[in-house]
Amino acid sequence: MKKIMLASVAALSLSTAAQAQAQTLCMYDPIGAQGAAYALAKDYALAAKQWGAKIELKAYTDERVAAEDFKAGQCDGVGITGLRGRQYNAYVGSIDSIGAVPSYDHLRTVLQVLASPASEKSMVVGQYEVVGIFPLGAAYVFVRDRAINSIEKAAGKKIAVLDFDKSQARMVQQLGAQPVASDITNFTTKFNNGQVDIVVAPGIAFKPFEMYKGLGTKGAIYRFPLVQLTGNLIIRPDRFPAGFGAKSRKYILTQLDTAQRTIKQAEDGIAEKYWLDLTAEDKAKYTLMMTEARVQMTKEGFYDKKMLNLLKKVRCKFDAAAAECANNVE
Template identity: 30%
Template sequence: MDLEVSIFNNERELVQNFKTETTCDAILIRGAVAMEFNKFSGTIEAVGALPERKHLQLLMQVFTSPKMNRFMSDGQYTVMGVATIGGNYAFMDDKSFKSLSSIKNKRVAVQTVEPGMRALTKKFGAVPVEGDMMANVQSYADNNVVSMLSPAIAYLVMGSGQISSDTGVLRNPISQSTMQFIGRSELFPDPLAQMLREDFLLKFDNYSARVDKEMALVPEDFWIETPDSETEKLSEATREVRIALRDEGYYDATMLRIARKIRCKFNPERSECINPTE
């Protein structure tokens, strides 16, 4: 393919242009935003669905199976690739906050495009303050909120000058953060889209290495370790949120089932593997 790249500084403007104009044949957007074009693929970023990168990598192998092609397109738009950009994390303004239980009754910045994060915040008794990522980063840096649920790249956006030594981020990600390649179905038929998905899988380790290089800039003392008991509490809370949003029609049930099977492949002793509810 002979590609011409156009740069948009605002993701929402990019999406609106793609939907209403013919400027772009395909777009590269975050997974939470991709939900607008493909619920199956967007559900990859469901809270707690894929706890670690290894879960996402196995899912990408599943994605390349031709049997999955029917989930990749709604007739108008087609998913042509998924790349990791790290995880979505809970940023805290105080290192004494060891878990999401610490945010009860407090203001937490969440992205407008993330109903799962909003629901999880409420699950822990906090008050979600919605905005786009840049607005949330500024709100967090200005101490207008005590926490921010955001992709790891928020740390890089802030820069060391806006980060206090008292702040930190919970080491365990709330969900995986991805970039997804979405194209117009009439221009990217199944055989071509399948080739692109396979190419994304082949480059998964390269994308991961780039993320690791950037994440190496995060000082070790910025990470906050969460007690095992709180990790279990988070796992249960995210499961309840996923089921609720699935029942409301937001999360895709098939993707949630696949994600559960992947979690169980790595840890078959989990209770959800014995008595599945997803």
């Protein structure tokens, strides 16, 4: 009896010790520990104490390394872009599909749905769980020469694409342009020094990556969002207290307004002279092109069909008269 009691006490001690262990959250921020994303992560770590977690943050300026360290088990959780997070959860990673989320209001609705208990099962894939999705801003087309003001004029031009996201290269090829493999650490540098003619980036990248250098006096930014970029918080749930994911997603949802203010401030900080308004005809062309690309890339397995169906429902909630709401193309 005494041995059984001692064994029980030992087991309880081990369990308590495991709970007391800190969880490492590897956070990607291009600016590092001084960046806005890392600052939000510090607030998140404080909130997580209430859910029984003791999070230690580790800043990464190279997203690829952060993702690899997480996959290798050196991080218990990771904060990365949705594009990079797609490898862990294709459903959540497909929010960032081209043209599928037209505005920030659309995105807010999508994130509210995904933070609800009804979506809980979709957040877990294998040994990974998405415990937070947050906006990074709309991605816009940056051109070094504003004469490239239409789809047709993009033909033959060099466009930077992220090497780990094959859907980008496919899209560029459909335009008749030349994809140039890049990564998050150098795609804006290639634009700034003239190695590529075109790049797609969010407004929050403009100042820290000095993209005004690439725009110079002739460049422009299309005032037409191609995609709503998101960030993902992903964990190994077995290393966190039970129920952590649901509490985390609920908390992240309360931070939407803060994230949105940061995005708006960055976009408002871009001088008006850089923005280029497209004609209604070109906007219609872009919208059709993006729809066709989504359909094709979903068939080829780049995007998750279930997520694309959800995003269409959200678009039709905002505009029930849209042509797509009356067909089954997507």
